[in-house]
Amino acid sequence: MKKVWPIVLLIISVLIILVGILTYIFFMGDKKMDNTTINNEPTKEIIDNKPKEENNVDQLKKENYFIAKNLDRYLNYLKKHPEKDMTEIIRCVNANIDYEFYTNTxxxxxxxxxxxxxxxxxxxxxxxxxxxxxxxxxxxxxxxxxxxxxxxxxxxxxxxxxxxxxxxxxxxxxxxxxxxxxxxxxxxxxxxxxxxxxxxxxxxxxxxxxxxxxxxxxxxxxxxxxxxxxxxxxxxxxxxxxxxxxxxxxxxxxxxxxxxxxxxxxxxxxxxxxxxxxxxxxxxxxxxxxxxxxx
Ligand SMILES: [Zn+2]
Incomplete structure (x- = not known):
C-alpha cells in the first residue's frame, strides 16, 4: 500500500498541471479572438443594424449649435416631433421651447x-x-x-x-x-x-x-x-x-x-x-x- 501513494500523488499533480494548461489556452485563445474583432473595421451589417437612437445622436452631434448637456432633451423632443429635421430640433431645444412657457424657469x-x-x-x-x-x-x-x-x-x-x-x-x-x-x-x-x-x-x-x-x-x-x-x-x-x-x-x-x-x-x-x-x-x-x- 505504501508504494501506491507516490503514484497517486504523481497522477494528481499531472492532472492539475494539465487543467492549468488547458485553462490558459482556453482564455488566451478567447482574448486573441477579441483583439482580432476590435482591430477589424465593423462590417457593413453592423452599421446597418446600429440602433436608430445611435444614428440620431451621431446626426445631432454634427449640427452647428449642438450642446452636449441638452442631448436627452434633443432626443425626447425628436420623439415628439419626428417631422422636424435635426437643425430644427437643436434650435427649438436650445431656445427651451421643449418646455412650456413659464415652466423650468x-x-x-x-x-x-x-x-x-x-x-x-x-x-x-x-x-x-x-x-x-x-x-x-x-x-x-x-x-x-x-x-x-x-x-x-x-x-x-x-x-x-x-x-x-x-x-x-x-x-x-x-x-x-x-x-x-x-x-x-x-x-x-x-x-x-x-x-x-x-x-x-x-x-x-x-x-x-x-x-x-x-x-x-x-x-x-x-x-x-x-x-x-x-x-x-x-x-x-x-x-x-x-x-x-x-x-x-x-x-x-x-x-x-x-x-x-x-x-x-x-x-x-x-x-x-x-x-x-x-x-x-x-x-x-x-x-x-x-x-x-x-x-
Ligand atoms: Zn418692447
Whole structure:
C-alpha cells in the first residue's frame, strides 16, 4: 500500500498541471479572438443594424449649435416631433421651447451684464434695477420710460445720429420699465384681452426684457402703427446691428422667442454679438444657449 501513494500523488499533480494548461489556452485563445474583432473595421451589417437612437445622436452631434448637456432633451423632443429635421430640433431645444412657457424657469444671471437674457424661462427679481441714465429729450419721445443702461444709451445715440444723416428719424418711446410698471401693464392687458392673448405680446412681471434697461421700443410700440412698412424700419433692419442692436422678436421666429413679431423692439447686445446674430439669422435665445450658457 505504501508504494501506491507516490503514484497517486504523481497522477494528481499531472492532472492539475494539465487543467492549468488547458485553462490558459482556453482564455488566451478567447482574448486573441477579441483583439482580432476590435482591430477589424465593423462590417457593413453592423452599421446597418446600429440602433436608430445611435444614428440620431451621431446626426445631432454634427449640427452647428449642438450642446452636449441638452442631448436627452434633443432626443425626447425628436420623439415628439419626428417631422422636424435635426437643425430644427437643436434650435427649438436650445431656445427651451421643449418646455412650456413659464415652466423650468431660472433666475437670469445678472453677471452677464449687457448679455443678460430675460425671456419666458429667465426672470429678474422684483428688486432688480440695472445701471441707468436718463435719456436726453433729443432721443426720447415718451417722458415716462426714458431711463436706459448707460452702454446701451451711448450706442443708441450713435445709431440715432447716424440714421439722421440718412434722413431717418428715430426716437425711443419705451426703454427701461421697472418690475412694478410691468406688473401694472401686464395686468391691464390681461384685464382687456385675457391671459392667453396677453402672454403672446406682453411679458409677465420679472420676465420683461425692458427691466434690463438694454431694450428700446423705437418710434412706436403698437402693431397698429404698421412700423414694418416704414422707411425707419427698413433702415433699422439694415443697420441696427452696426450699433450693437438686434431685432429681438422677428416675424418668422415667434415660435422660438415666444413673442409676436415686434418690428419696433430692439435689444442692445454689443456690436460683435449683434453682427453675429444678424449674419447667422438666429434668435438671442439660441445665441445665449450656445455661446454664453454652454460653458
Ligand atoms: Zn418692447
Amino acid at each position: 431660472v433666475n437670469s444671471n445678472t453677471d452677464d451684464d449687457i448679455l443678460l437674457i430675460v425671456n419666458k424661462y429667465h426672470r429678474l427679481s422684483s428688486n432688480y434695477v440695472p445701471k441707468l441714465v436718463e435719456m436726453d429729450d433729443k432721443y426720447n419721445y415718451n417722458k415716462g420710460y426714458r431711463m436706459m443702461h448707460p452702454t446701451a444709451y451711448e450706442h443708441f445715440k450713435e445709431m440715432v445720429d447716424a440714421a439722421k444723416k440718412d434722413g431717418i428719424v428715430l426716437y425711443n418711446v419705451s426703454a427701461y420699465r421697472s418690475y412694478d410698471t410691468q406688473y401694472d401693464l401686464y395686468n391691464e392687458y390681461v384685464k382687456n384681452h385675457g391671459k392667453e392673448a396677453a402672454d403672446t405680446f406682453s411679458a409677465r412681471p420679472g420676465y420683461s426684457e425692458h427691466q434690463t434697461g438694454l431694450t428700446t421700443d423705437i418710434n412706436t410700440s403698437s402693431s397698429k402703427a404698421n412700423f414694418e412698412n416704414s422707411k425707419e424700419y427698413a433702415w433699422l433692419i439694415e443697420n441696427s446691428y452696426k450699433y450693437g442692436f438686434i431685432l429681438r422678436y422677428p416675424k418668422d421666429k415667434e415660435y422660438l422667442t415666444g413673442y409676436k413679431y415686434e418690428p419696433w423692439h430692439y435689444r442692445y447686445v454689443g456690436k460683435d454679438v449683434a453682427k453675429y446674430i444678424y449674419e447667422n439669422d438666429i434668435t438671442y435665445e439660441e445665441y445665449y444657449a450656445y455661446f454664453i450658457d454652454n460653458k
